[in-house]
Every structure is written in structure tokens, then in C-alpha cells.
Amino acid sequence: MFPPESWGRQGAGVFREATGAAIHAPMLDILRPDREPPQAPHAGSGAVGDAAPTPMMAQFLEIKERHADCLLFYRMGDFYELFFDDAVAASAALGITLTKRGKHLGADIPMAGVPVVSSDDYLQKLIGLGFRVAVCEQVEDPAEAKKRGGKSVVRRDVVRLVTPGTITEETLLEPGRPNYLMCLSRIGGAAGAYAIAWTDLSTGLFRIAQTSADQLSADVLAMEPSEVVVADTLATDEALGPLVQRLGRRLRVEPAVLFDGATAEERLCRFFGVSTLDGFGTFGRAELSAGAALLAYLARTQLKAHPPLSPPRRVEAGSYLRIDPATRASLELTRTVAGKRQGSLLATIDRCLTGAGSRLLGARLALPLTDPAGISERQDSVAVLAEEGTLRRRLRECLRGLPDIDRALSRLGLDRGGPRDLGALAEGLERAGAIARELAGADLGHELAEALAALEARPLALAVSLTDTLADDLPLQRRDGGFVRAGADPDLDETRALRDHSRRVVAELQARYAGETGIRSLKVKHNNVLGYFVEVPEAQGPAMLAGGAFHHRQTLASAMRFSTPELADLEARITEAGSKALAIELALFSGLRDAVLAEIDAIRAVSDALAVIDVSAGLAELAVAADWVRPVVDGTLAFFIECGRHPVVEAALKGGGQSFVANDCDLSPPQGVSGKAGGAGAIWLITGPNMGGKSTFLRQNALIAVLAQIGAFVPATKAHIGVVDRLFSRVGASDDLAEGRSTFMVEMVETAAILNQATERTLVVLDEIGRGTSTYDGLSIAFASVEHLHEVNRARALFATHFHEMTALAARLKRLRNATVRVKEWEGEVIFLHEVTSGVADRSYGVQVARLAGLPPAVVERARQILSELERSGQGEKRTAFLDDLPLFSQAARAPAAPPPSPALDALAALDPDALTPREALEALYRLKGLVATKP
Numbered sequence: 001m002f003p004p005e006s007w008g009r010q011g012a013g014v015f016r017e018a019t020g021a022a023i024h025a026p027m028l029d030i031l032r033p034d035r036e037p038p039q040a041p042h043a044g045s046g047a048v049g050d051a052a053p054t055p056m057m058a059q060f061l062e063i064k065e066r067h068a069d070c071l072l073f074y075r076m077g078d079f080y081e082l083f084f085d086d087a088v089a090a091s092a093a094l095g096i097t098l099t100k101r102g103k104h105l106g107a108d109i110p111m112a113g114v115p116v117v118s119s120d121d122y123l124q125k126l127i128g129l130g131f132r133v134a135v136c137e138q139v140e141d142p143a144e145a146k147k148r149g150g151k152s153v154v155r156r157d158v159v160r161l162v163t164p165g166t167i168t169e170e171t172l173l174e175p176g177r178p179n180y181l182m183c184l185s186r187i188g189g190a191a192g193a194y195a196i197a198w199t200d201l202s203t204g205l206f207r208i209a210q211t212s213a214d215q216l217s218a219d220v221l222a223m224e225p226s227e228v229v230v231a232d233t234l235a236t237d238e239a240l241g242p243l244v245q246r247l248g249r250r251l252r253v254e255p256a257v258l259f260d261g262a263t264a265e266e267r268l269c270r271f272f273g274v275s276t277l278d279g280f281g282t283f284g285r286a287e288l289s290a291g292a293a294l295l296a297y298l299a300r301t302q303l304k305a306h307p308p309l310s311p312p313r314r315v316e317a318g319s320y321l322r323i324d325p326a327t328r329a330s331l332e333l334t335r336t337v338a339g340k341r342q343g344s345l346l347a348t349i350d351r352c353l354t355g356a357g358s359r360l361l362g363a364r365l366a367l368p369l370t371d372p373a374g375i376s377e378r379q380d381s382v383a384v385l386a387e388e389g390t391l392r393r394r395l396r397e398c399l400r401g402l403p404d405i406d407r408a409l410s411r412l413g414l415d416r417g418g419p420r421d422l423g424a425l426a427e428g429l430e431r432a433g434a435i436a437r438e439l440a441g442a443d444l445g446h447e448l449a450e451a452l453a454a455l456e457a458r459p460l461a462l463a464v465s466l467t468d469t470l471a472d473d474l475p476l477q478r479r480d481g482g483f484v485r486a487g488a489d490p491d492l493d494e495t496r497a498l499r500d501h502s503r504r505v506v507a508e509l510q511a512r513y514a515g516e517t518g519i520r521s522l523k524v525k526h527n528n529v530l531g532y533f534v535e536v537p538e539a540q541g542p543a544m545l546a547g548g549a550f551h552h553r554q555t556l557a558s559a560m561r562f563s564t565p566e567l568a569d570l571e572a573r574i575t576e577a578g579s580k581a582l583a584i585e586l587a588l589f590s591g592l593r594d595a596v597l598a599e600i601d602a603i604r605a606v607s608d609a610l611a612v613i614d615v616s617a618g619l620a621e622l623a624v625a626a627d628w629v630r631p632v633v634d635g636t637l638a639f640f641i642e643c644g645r646h647p648v649v650e651a652a653l654k655g656g657g658q659s660f661v662a663n664d665c666d667l668s669p670p671q672g673v674s675g676k677a678g679g680a681g682a683i684w685l686i687t688g689p690n691m692g693g694k695s696t697f698l699r700q701n702a703l704i705a706v707l708a709q710i711g712a713f714v715p716a717t718k719a720h721i722g723v724v725d726r727l728f729s730r731v732g733a734s735d736d737l738a739e740g741r742s743t744f745m746v747e748m749v750e751t752a753a754i755l756n757q758a759t760e761r762t763l764v765v766l767d768e769i770g771r772g773t774s775t776y777d778g779l780s781i782a783f784a785s786v787e788h789l790h791e792v793n794r795a796r797a798l799f800a801t802h803f804h805e806m807t808a809l810a811a812r813l814k815r816l817r818n819a820t821v822r823v824k825e826w827e828g829e830v831i832f833l834h835e836v837t838s839g840v841a842d843r844s845y846g847v848q849v850a851r852l853a854g855l856p857p858a859v860v861e862r863a864r865q866i867l868s869e870l871e872r873s874g875q876g877e878k879r880t881a882f883l884d885d886l887p888l889f890s891q892a893a894r895a896p897a898a899p900p901p902s903p904a905l906d907a908l909a910a911l912d913p914d915a916l917t918p919r920e921a922l923e924a925l926y927r928l929k930g931l932v933a934t935k936p
């Protein structure tokens with residue numbers, strides 16, 4: 001990077017050029033009103049009529065035109081300046097001052113700026129608000145520009161576009177969360193092949209997966225991407241509508257040419273410097289298109305920098321547990337319903353000590369495995385470290401505070417790295433050695449043995465040269481030097497000695513001058529304008545001039561400043577030695593950087609190995625601390641959990657000094673059920689009081705399945721799980737008003753997905769289906785859904801309901817069992833025991849719960865009265881007839897004898913079912929329901 005062209009902001013209109021001469025400029029040169037064209041036809045023309053814009057203005061407009069959709073951070077001295085609309089937008093978004101500089105087309109030019117040193121904070125805010133930022137730097141030394149003539153402007157260009165998915169700065173990233181940029185591609189129309197490719201530019205990870213129209217949303221959202229790039233031709237496609245809506249600001253539309261399938265493979269090959277992709281896997285056309293688009297988008301945003309991506313790895317469909325977005329949300333896997341990480345499953349189980357470990361755990365939670373052998377390998381790692389307490393503690397000691405190797409590596413690869421990134425690698429490699437020594441000789445499973453092998457294969461020579469070269473305390477930026485250890489390079493030592501010696505001579509001069517002049521308050525000082533100078537109180541100034549050895553430079557209110565040939569000479573020597581020292585340091589930096597990049601694969605393998613060790617040790621720590629067990633995971637259809645607990649609720653209760661009541665669950669294929677009904681897993685129909693713990697029980701079993709399949713231990717005393725291919729959980733209703741769907745509609749859409757897609761291997765967890773509509777409608781839907789699950793899907797399922805009528809199904813459906821949550825009633829109070837047992841609940845205790853919730857006593861009493869009447873009058877259509885006799889409804893009892901007119905019936909009579917499309921039918925149904933609801 002070149003020294004900035006110093007058009008500073010300091011003072012009112014005082015700007016210094018890089019040459020050091022102070023100049024007074026009432027306004028920035030480019031924006032001086034007298035130099036502005038009276039009328040510029042449009043931004044970017046560069047020259048207008050008889051009055052051309054200033055060269056710098058022309059440069060600004062030209063660059064801005066090329067990056068019209070970005071805020072342009074235009075580097076001027078120590079600031080990034082924004083002009084015109086960018087300035088207005090940034091000042092509103094960042095709360096920074098909006099000023100005016102000069103005129104354009106007769107109007108003031110708005111301007112706002114942020115200091116370069118703190119620009120990361122501003123960038124973070126802007127990116128978070130959905131802006132994209134083009135960072136424009138000087139791309140030549142100001143001295144070069146000067147050679148071209150006095151008026152020449154230093155060449156500038158955009159060096160990088162900062163977008164949500166392409167951030168690499170440590171300060172802009174969360175340590176434990178990946179930052180995914182994703183491209184989505186489709187080949188061959190709506191029914192064609194879909195694929196996604198995603199990368200974490202900050203770590204170099206690169207994955208490609210095939211998907212389908214059905215799975216698209218689930219697969220995209222599972223990765224929680226920060227930015228999703230879609231071709232303009234696809235973004236407007238109806239099939240993508242719901243996903244596009246969900247992505248909102250995260251969506252980025254780019255020209256379709258980025259996704260060009262014909263050149264995709266060749267572009268991928270060229271990027272990775274290979275003649276064929278066979279070594280990386282076999283990719284379909286849509287996958288190649290998505291992968292190549294990703295590279296093209298990176299080229300657009302990173303410009304000249306070549307991101308150090310790992311070769312693409314294909315995520316095989318079917319190799320992971322499918323979890324749709326609604327299930328992820330309802331199970332609060334990575335964030336709570338309120339959107340917080342705290343309180344999610346991930347936050348509860350994450351005991352990792354490194355950012356890479358937390359990211360790996362998150363990635364495993366996004367894609368739990370379905371292959372029992374792969375799961376077992378991960379479990380072996382956890383088991384070894386759970387058993388070997390001393391080893392685990394020592395490993396965790398080494399991992400604590402380990403720098404983020406992946407991110408340091410990525411920044412170095414993009415040439416955005418500094419001395420601390422090299423330092424991070426030095427420390428990382430050293431710790432890797434310590435960890436390898438701890439692991440050597442231990443009885444490790446396959447996964448940990450592989451990790452150990454990667455640690456042992458670490459590039460030793462590189463580690464040594466990094467440690468030998470780098471100083472103990474490293475500056476953030478390389479441009480100031482001072483990061484090379486004394487003794488590392490003889491030339492550098494010599495130059496530094498020269499510089500330091502000259503500095504000492506300067507200090508000695510002060511004593512000599514004071515002695516010679518007899519002025520005891522004489523001082524030798526330094527500033528950027530004068531360099532070294534002698535300063536004396538103003539009264540002594542004339543005496544200094546008398547001897548002729550001191551040349552007057554400046555008079556201040558209370559002091560006079562002088563220079564001497566000796567000082568000027570020393571200054572020159574110090575500056576020269578300083579530049580030489582810096583040049584040597586920068587050369588050493590480049591050498592080390594090249595050496596690092598030459599070993600990038602080995603270093604990445606070390607980092608991956610450390611992440612695996614961190615995740616395994618973290619899960620082992622959790623298993624020991626919270627008393628979790630290793631589940632048996634195999635290819636059967638078993639689902640047996642003894643004394644299972646909800647990890648998050650248990651942790652929360654523990655915090656409040658309460659204990660969690662453990663419960664068993666057994667959905668394994670029931671013994672003794674033969675014929676068509678046999679063979680598949682069971683359904684538990686759970687009835688029980690409100691607040692009894694039904695939802696918690698449902699969720700805990702789904703979470704145990706997920707934990708088992710990421711290779712973790714589980715909160716239970718015993719567990720046997722036949723791998724689940726797909727998990728559906730509908731617990732707790734939510735409106736999706738953003739997509740224009742009511743609570744009931746959302747519930748039905750999700751239920752439809754479950755009934756259409758669940759297989760024998762699926763685990764379905766359903767809570768109170770059908771409660772968002774009238775009792776009979778709801779009951780009928782719930783009945784039919786359970787029957788379908790039992791007969792057609794044959795999935796393992798937990799179904800909680802307040803429709804006690806449904807318990808009768810157990811007599812007909814062979815694999816359905818009734819279970820209930822126990823409560824005790826004591827002196828009119830309900831006591832929740834949170835125990836799940838076989839059997840049927842007698843009632844819901846809703847009124848008692850309502851009282852506990854603080855409903856006014858009069859309402860509770862009235863509800864009790866109505867409830868006992870309802871229970872007394874039994875079932876059937878006339879069950880509410882008694883209400884007329886109750887005091888509150890006696891008014892309504894005086895209704896006219898003749899049946900009231902019914903707009904709903906009239907509207908129904910007017911309908912012609914054969915003439916309606918399914919959508920119109922649905923709308924008509926809603927209209928009818930609306931009419932019924934508003935009926936007096």
C-alpha cells in the first residue's frame with residue numbers, strides 16, 4: 001500500500017500534500033466551486049462542454065459510475081469520504097455529520113467521511129443495514145503522480161467491494177459463526193435441477209450440493225447464509241417467491257452470465273489450477289453453475305485478490321438429516337424463536353474454546369449425519385475424551401485462547417493480512433505441536449487418530465521461521481514496521497542500530513546546545529512538519545540568532561524554533577535508515593506470507609484437526625458435566641430413550657435450583673404387531689393438562705435425535721436410535737404474516753408437508769394440530785392426520801393433543817399408544833408432576849392454569865361454571881344449549897323465533913364449485929369463514 005495522498009481534514013481547509021509542504025486550500029481541490037463545470041450532463045462524463053470537471057472530480061465520478069449500487073468509500077488522506085447521495089445515506093445510517101464541499105451542477109455537494117482507522121466499525125454498521133460498500137484506495141505512490149505533472153491526481157481505484165457475505169475482518173465477524181456467501185443455480189426450467197454452492201471466505205471453506213424445488217428453501221436456510229446470489233432471470237421466477245421473500249436483504253441479484261453453465265467447469269478448473277475436477281468429485285451441471293457463479297461473484301467483489309478457497313467438496317444428498325426451516329425454528333437449534341443465540345440448543349451444548357471449534361459444531365448441527373458409521377466415529381472421539389479426564393483437561397488447556405488460524409490464513413491469502421495474522425499462525429502451529437504431544441500414545445478412535453496425523457504433519461520449518469522472525473509484541477499493520485524480532489536479520493539489525501544511534505546523537509545534541517548557548521530550557525523536539533528542531537522560550541530567541549549556528553524556522557506565542565545543519569543531517573539519516581528498515585521488514589513479511597501460502601493445505605489440515613479436537617473435547621466435557629450417555633445409533637427403526645431430558649430446559653431449571661423430571665420414550669416398532677400394521681415405528685398420542693410438560697417432552701425427543709446424529713452424547717441414561725432421515729417438528733404455532741398466511745394456514749401448510757413427505761425413517765413431532773380452527777374441524781383434521789401418519793407414512797411420531805376424543809384411536813391403530821402427563825390435584829390446586837406415563841388424561845386443567853396465569857377471579861369462576869355445565873351436558877350438538885339458561889347469556893336467549901338471515905349460507909348457495917380453481921376455492925372458503933366469524 002502506498003502512503004496516502006495527504007488531502008487531510010485537519011483544520012479549516014488546510015491540507016498537506018505528501019511531499020510535506022503545507023498548502024492552504026479553502027476547499028478540497030476537486031470540489032472547488034470555481035473549478036466546477038457549470039453544467040455537467042450526467043455523472044461520469046468526465047468532461048463537459050467548455051468547463052471540464054477537476055481531474056479528481058472526474059476520477060471520482062468515473063469510479064462512482066462503475067459502482068453505482070455501492071456506497072463509495074473514497075480514500076482521501078486519513079479519511080474515507082462519501083459524496084452526493086452516498087454521503088446523505090451514510091450520514092443518516094451512521095449518524096455522522098453531513099457537510100457540504102463545493103458545487104456540482106450548481107448545487108452543493110453533500111459530503112460525509114469516516115476516519116480510516118475506525119472504518120471497520122462503520123463498515124459493520126453499514127453492512128448490517130444492507131448496504132454494499134466499494135472501498136476506493138490510492139493505487140500509486142503520490143510521488144509517481146507528481147512526476148506526471150503538478151496537477152496530476154494520484155490514481156485511485158476500487159480495491160474491494162464489501163458485502164455481507166465477503167467480510168474477512170476479525171472485527172466484523174463473530175468468532176464462532178461462519179459467514180456464508182451462497183450461490184443458487186437452476187438448470188432447465190422450473191422442474192429442472194437446482195444446486196447451491198457456498199463458501200466462508202473468512203476460512204476458505206467451499207461446498208456444493210444438489211437440491212430440488214421442494215428442498216431448496218430448507219437447504220438454503222439451513223446454512224443461515226449472510227448473502228445469497230441469484231441470477232436475475234431466476235430471482236423473479238415464481239417458484240423462488242417464498243425463498244426470495246424470506247431472504248429479504250440477504251438476496252443479491254446478479255446477471256445470469258455469472259451462472260453460465262457452458263463455461264462453468266472450465267472456470268472452476270482454472271481457479272483451482274487443475275485440468276479436471278474429477279479429483280474433487282462428480283458434479284452435476286447445476287452444481288457446476290452454482291460453483292462457478294460463486295467464483296465469478298468473488299472475482300467481482302475481491303477484484304484482483306485471489307481468495308484462497310479450499311477445493312469444492314460435494315455434500316451428498318441423503319447423507320444428512322433433513323430438517324426444514326419451520327422445524328429448525330421450532331426446535332430452536334441455533335437461535336430461539338425470539339432470534340437470540342442464547343437459549344438455543346447450539347448455545348447450550350457449545351463448550352468449544354476456539355472459534356473454529358464453535359463453527360464446526362454449528363456446521364454439524366446444520367447437517368447432522370445419517371450414516372451410522374460416520375456418527376460412530378464422532379462418538380468414539382467424544383467417548384475417549386469423556387473417559388480420559390486428564391487428557392481432556394490438558395487438551396482444553398492448550399486450546400484455550402488458540403488464535404483463529406483459518407481466518408488469519410484467509411486474510412493473508414487475500415493480501416489483507418498483517419503481522420498479527422502471521423503471529424496467529426506461529427502460535428497456532430506451536431500449540432498444534434503441544435496438542436500432538438498430548439495425544440501421542442493415547443488410545444484414539446479413527447477420527448482423533450486422523451486429527452493427530454494432521455497435527456504431526458504440520459510444517460515444522462515454517463513454524464520455526466515464523467517464531468524466529470516475528471517479534472513478541474506485534475503491531476496490527478505491517479506498514480509501520482517493528483514486527484521483526486531483533487537478531488532475526490543482520491541487515492535489519494544494522495540499519496536499526498544506525499537509526500537508533502542517530503536518535504541517541506540527537507538526544508545528546510540537546511545537552512551540547514544547552515551548554516553552548518547557556519540556555520538551560522533549550523529542548524530538541526520533533527514534529528512532522530519541521531522534523532527535528534531546537535526550541536527555546538521566545539525571550540531567548542534573539543540570543544540564538546546571534547551566533548549564526550541556528551536558523552530560525554518558526555515563532556510561536558511563547559517559543560521560537562530553530563534548525564541546524566547537524567539536526568537536518570541526522571534527520572535525513574534517521575529517515576533513510578527508517579525507510580530501509582521498513583523495506584527490509586516488508587520484504588521479510590512477503591517472504592513469510594509466501595511461505596505460509598505454499599503450505600496452505602497442511603496448515604488448513606492442522607486447523608481442521610484442532611477444530612475436531614475442540615468439538616470432541618467440548619462435547620465430552622458436556623457429557624461428563626451434565627451426565628449424558630453415548631446413544632446406540634444404527635440402521636434399525638428403533639427409538640428408545642430412557643430417562644431423557646430436555647437439554648435447554650434442564651440447564652435453565654438448574655440455574656434456578658430446580659430439577660428436571662426425566663422421561664422415557666419408546667417409539668420402536670412394537671413387538672407382536674404383525675401384518676400390514678407391523679414392522680414400522682410407533683406413534684405416541686399424548687394428552688394431558690396445559691403446562692404439564694407435553695411440548696417439552698416432544699421437543700426433547702426430537703433434540704435427542706439431532707444430538708445423536710451429530711455424533712454427540714445425549715441427555716438420557718440410555719438411548720437407541722435408528723437413524724432418522726428427516727425430522728419434522730411442529731410445536732407451537734406461529735403466524736407468518738410476512739408471507740400473508742394466517743396461523744391456521746401456516747399450520748396446515750406445514751402439516752401438509754409432513755403428511756406428503758414423511759417416511760418410515762422419519763421422526764414426526766406434532767403439537768396440537770387443529771387447534772387454530774373450530775373444535776370439530778380441528779378434531780377431524782387431527783384424527784385424519786394421525787390415521788395417515790399411521791397407515792401411510794408409518795413414521796415414528798409423537799402427537800400431543802387436547803382432543804381427548806382421539807385417545808379412542810388406540811383401539812383401531814395397532815402401533816398407536818396413549819401416553820399422558822401426570823398431575824396431582826390437591827385442595828383445588830393442580831400440581832404438575834411432569835411425568836409421562838402410559839394412559840389417558842382425564843381433563844386439561846385449563847381453567848386452573850388460567851387462574852395461575854392471573855385471569856380475574858370473576859372470569860375464572862364463570863369459566864368453572866360453564867365447564868361443569870359443559871361436562872354435565874356431555875357430547876353432541878346440543879352441548880352448549882344450556883348456556884342460554886346461564887345468567888350471562890339470558891339476553892341472547894331472547895332472540896327472535898324466526899331463523900336469522902345468514903350471509904354465509906347465501907354466499908355458499910351462490911358458489912359454483914366446478915367453476916373454481918383450487919386457489920379460488922380456498923379464497924372462497926376464507927370468505928365464508930369470515931362471514932361466519934362476523935355473524936352476530
Ligand SMILES: Nc1ncnc2c1ncn2[C@@H]1O[C@H](COP(=O)(O)OP(=O)(O)OP(=O)(O)O)[C@@H](O)[C@H]1O
Pocket residue numbers: 649653659660661662663688689690691692693694695696697834835
Ligand atoms: N420434565 C420436566 N421437568 C421439569 N419441568 C418441566 C418438565 N417439562 C416441562 N417442565 C416445565 O413446565 C413448563 C410447561 O411445559 P410445556 O410448555 O412443555 O407444557 P405443555 O403441556 O406443552 O403446555 P401447553 O399445553 O399449555 O402448551 C415448562 O416451561 C417447564 O418449565
